Amino acid sequence: MMLHYRENWEESEHSGSKEVLSQEMLMRVLDVGLRACQDKDKIRPHGVRCIGNVASFLQPQQVADPSLVPLVTQAVDTLVTCASSGSNMKTRWNACHALGNIMSSGRLPIATASWRGQVFTTLGCLVESFKNYKVRIQACSALCGVTGRQEYGTEYLGVWRALLHGLDNAQNIVDYQEIRHRDELINQVSDQVPTHTHTHTM
Template sequence: MYTPYIMCYYYGINYINISGNVTRYLSMTQVQSSNLSPLVSRSIDTLLTCATAGNNMKTRWNACHALGNILSSGKMPIEKMAWKSRFLTVKFLKGQNFKIIFNVRIQACSAVCGLPRREDYGGEYFTLWRMLLTGLDNAQNIPDYQEIRHRDELINQISLGISQLTMLLKLSDCGPLRELLELHKDMAAPLMKKAQQELTPEKAQHALKAQSHIQDLLLTDALTEAQEQALNILKDLTECT
């Protein structure tokens, strides 16, 4: 039997696109049916393997793109899926492996930040925050001059991802995030402000919604000191001016 990686190797981009498109257009009922559920899981597992293995960056890019389309549809009950943790902790988002080109990291960031519900992330929500903030720090490191043209796009996408995560923030998340935000705020603030000025009006809506959400949370009675500090840092990070 062929493994997912061998399938990707032999059938390439067409296999990835077909797998992604078929899975994307399944209804919620079909996704959860006993007949199709194992096939859906295998399709996702194949795309995850294609996104994280091998040196073909075009294959990785397409796999990340397909995953993003599937999961942003809102039809996938990701919180119940065995592959959730593997998907949400894609290591190369941190940018510590410089063999992974910026284009792939851009698409990976878009995929993992496109989930519509806070519960979809579960405990990996905090891991993803750490990965994005670390990735923002490491985006300044350019091992190949050819990647310079993609650097700003990567920074913009990570900033957009942070805004998307902020839109889903619960008050109970603020305390655990405070120390992490304190650690990265000095590096993140100027990069995010620059990125938000370059976003298209459609994408800028994420930053505006994130800022509005933070303002609402700040009005909550009896905030703890840690919660208030975290919210004020996020308020500064998501300001569009």
């Protein structure tokens, strides 16, 4: 299957087309990913990764297609739910990673999306105080992965505040096993705070 996609990619590059997956295939893969997210704990991480990876194949003309918009919205809503609830840390980490793929792809209209506020709020809450530091690190990466300041919109100050609170709370470790990830979280958030502060003051 991967060879088939690679051949399609090479063919599309040669022909000048950027559409790697057809509309029908995108809808089918998204549907499979969504159903996997409702499956057993061992299956859910694969479902959320599937959804995040599909986002990297989306093209502007596909995103604008009315038949695909509801499915994309459902996919993002599902990722938010998986990132913010449940005891399976692997699922929550992968959900943050998938949201990061969507944020950084530059192919979805994040600035005008109905789900923008929900995504930034969820990721911000995780960065601020979630008990699992690996999930917090991935949430921070996703939160700061957008391609431009305008995509934060009215959520910008909330994101900035979440980063500062996350940095302040990083020392409050409940589980000693998280100590090994503390410095990585502090370094990552510290790298982002000056960037956001500088952007805000310009």
